[in-house]
Amino acid sequence: MTWQLLLSACVSGALYAVIALSLNLIYGTMRLLDVAHGEFVMVGAFAGYFLVTLLGVPPVLALLGAFALNGLAGLVLYQWLFAGIIRRARSTESLESTSLLVFFGLSVILQNGAALAFGGTPRAYERYARIVHVGGVAITGNRLVAMAACVLAVVAVLVFFARSTWGLAIRALIANRDAAAIVGIDTQAAFRLTCVLGFGLAGYAGAVIGLMQPVSPFMGGQYLMIGFVIIVLGGVGKLVGSVVGGVLIALLETVGTQLTGPNYRDILIYGTFIAVLLLRPQGIFGRHAA
Amino acid sequence: MIRQRRPARVSAGILLAGLVATAAVAGLAGNATLAFATNLACWIALTESWLILSGYAGYISLGHAVFVGTGAYVFVLTWGMIPVWQGFLAAASASGLLACLxxxxxLRVRGPYFVILTLGVAELAKNIVINIEASLGMFGRLLMDGPGPRPLFLLACGLAAAAFVLSYAVRHSRLGIGLLAIRENETAAEMTGVPTVRLKIVAFVLSAIIPGMVGCVMVARSGYFEPLQIFSPQISLTIVTTCIIGGIDDAPGPVLGAVFLNLLSQALWEKAPQLYMVILGVLLIAFVLKMPDGLYGWLMRRRRVA
Known part of the structure; x- marks a missing residue:
């Protein structure tokens, strides 16, 4: 029974890692307080849903399609909105509060726009429904595919950031934006890439969720909270921290609700958030105090 | 100095106009106008309170509905057992305590963690209340024999006036100066000896008390308590948008924003609630980018130049 729980935690952990990674990219690199991230996940979920049901795209390709669509949307939003905000911001705090409000507005527009366009009822599609046996435990095919897709994405992202030049450039920006500009890194181009990656991954995660669960316009909020809790836990800007944090939170959620009850899920997660803030605000991998 | 006298005159003028309007509506208005005016008064009370921490110190609370809901819930729980005014006090205390918690x-740590938490805390509280209610076997509660629409209107106006005065008083006090310093540059404020953590917590608690009582008025008006409605994110969004539109720098701002938005919602809310929300979102973004000082800031700047 415990292995079943652990496998379930693995599936959630991989998903949360992708979501937290994407949010960390947006916030850690550009200091944009993306409180609409849950809605970007939702948009990706709907994109995946429509790709599969309307266009008949195989779900695995639909994941990439959602990534591309969301990445494109992120790029457009960057050019249109975020570039101006970042340029005009006098300080990190004012950037954070301005972007906060802009993203807050965006989240409302996306949520209600989706509700207007698609209606509030959840929609689902069914693929890979066959049950697979891994070792001694059973798991449905779609959850296995979901987990594999997320693990693949996380590995790809981490390798990209560890090895490639642009990955290095973005890490430099995370570490110290002004210094990165001084040594000749094209900040604008790096931000554009970050937006594509960050929002694209959010869409990817959303499409993955669509593999496992119904999609609805208001599904995003919980993923936003989980994303930020993981970021606080792992450390802002620490990409590995997001992955580790994602797994930890998933374990906490699965094991915790098993021990206490499904109603306590929110309390456990928020409790972790507050505990981290009280005990170690910079997160597990963070270096300086918040 | 002229610049310092003008805000006082504007605020005094608004307060006076508000009192006159209250008397007029209470005496003469029909039910529809009374309902609109009560709504307006409630929103003014909520937004003025929100301003105390989120406007002056820049620590934006995105889930202020949690105080409305908490106050309403405590009020409902004590309904019938204690006099109504004590219910109000209990609600205010509960909200203040929650703000402390x-x-x-x-608020001890800098950065956006406060904001992130406020974003989720309203949902958390809503779920907790729903769970408690479910375990008690209740699905929504009815309030019988409450105060009538006219006393409730006067109550709402009283809260609005109190919030306005409180907001103005905080803004033009040492507390307000400290909060503004925190907003401009918290590190510098700490360096110059501003007790940032204490001020933030005080401001937050102050900003929670009146919304708790507004929650009581809201449930007393409708006669029933429903967690999904009273903890609604739409309340939080409306508060934020109202203040951004009206102006977050001084007390008259939210009044302007509240009048503007209430008139707008009169036109749209019944027919197309989701469209209304989308418009709110667009307005929020537009004002943040184009008119960050809000209508009040824009008006004050125009007067100075002219």
Whole structure:
């Protein structure tokens, strides 16, 4: 029974890692307080849903399609909105509060726009429904595919950031934006890439969720909270921290609700958030105090 | 100095106009106008209170509905057992206490963690209340024999006036100067000796008390308590948008924003609630980018130049 729980935690952990990674990219690199991230996940979920049901795209390709669509949307939003905000911001705090409000507005527009366009009822599609046996435990095919897709994405992202030049450039920006500009890194181009990656991954995660669960316009909020809790836990800007944090939170959620009850899920997660803030605000991998 | 006298005159003028309007509506208005005016008064009370921490110190609370809901819930729980005014006090205390509980861990650290938490805390509280109610076997509660629409209107106006005065008083006090310093540059404020954590927590608690009582008025008006409605994110969004539109720098701002938005919602809310929300979102973004000082800031700047 415990292995079943652990496998379930693995599936959630991989998903949360992708979501937290994407949010960390947006916030850690550009200091944009993306409180609409849950809605970007939702948009990706709907994109995946429509790709599969309307266009008949195989779900695995639909994941990439959602990534591309969301990445494109992120790029457009960057050019249109975020570039101006970042340029005009006098300080990190004012950037954070301005972007906060802009993203807050965006989240409302996306949520209600989706509700207007698609209606509030959840929609689902069914693929890979066959049950697979891994070792001694059973798991449905779609959850296995979901987990594999997320693990693949996380590995790809981490390798990209560890090895490639642009990955290095973005890490430099995370570490110290002004210094990165001084040594000749094209900040604008790096931000554009970050937006594509960050929002694209959010869409990817959303499409993955669509593999496992119904999609609805208001599904995003919980993923936003989980994303930020993981970021606080792992450390802002620490990409590995997001992955580790994602797994930890998933374990906490699965094991915790098993021990206490499904109603306590929110309390456990928020409790972790507050505990981290009280005990170690910079997160597990963070270096300086918040 | 002229610049310092003008805000006082504007605020005094608004307060006076408000009192006159209250008397007029209470005496003469029909039910529809009374309902609109009560709504307006409630929103003014909520937004003025929100301003105390979120406007002056820049620590934006995105889930202020949690105080409305908490106050309403405590009021409902004590309904019939204690006099109504004591219910109000209990609600206010509960909201203030909640603000303390949230604020102590989250206002100690700088950065957006406070904001993130406020984003989720309203949902958390809603779920907790729903769970408690479900375990008690209740699905929504009815309030019988409450005060009538006219006393409730006067109550709402009283809260609005109190919030306005409180907001103005905070803004033009040492507390307000400290909060503004925090907003401009918190590190510098700390360096010059501003007790940032204490001020933030005080401001947060102050900003929670009146919304708790507004929650009581809201449930007393409708006669029933429903967690999904009273903890609604739409309330939080409306508060934020109202203040951004009206102006977050001084007390008259939210009044302007509230009048503007209430008139707008009169036109749209019944027919197309989701469209209304989308418009709110667009307005929020537009004002943040184009008119960050809000209508009040824009008006004050125009007067100075002219």
């Amino acid at each position: 949230i604020g102590l861990p989250c």
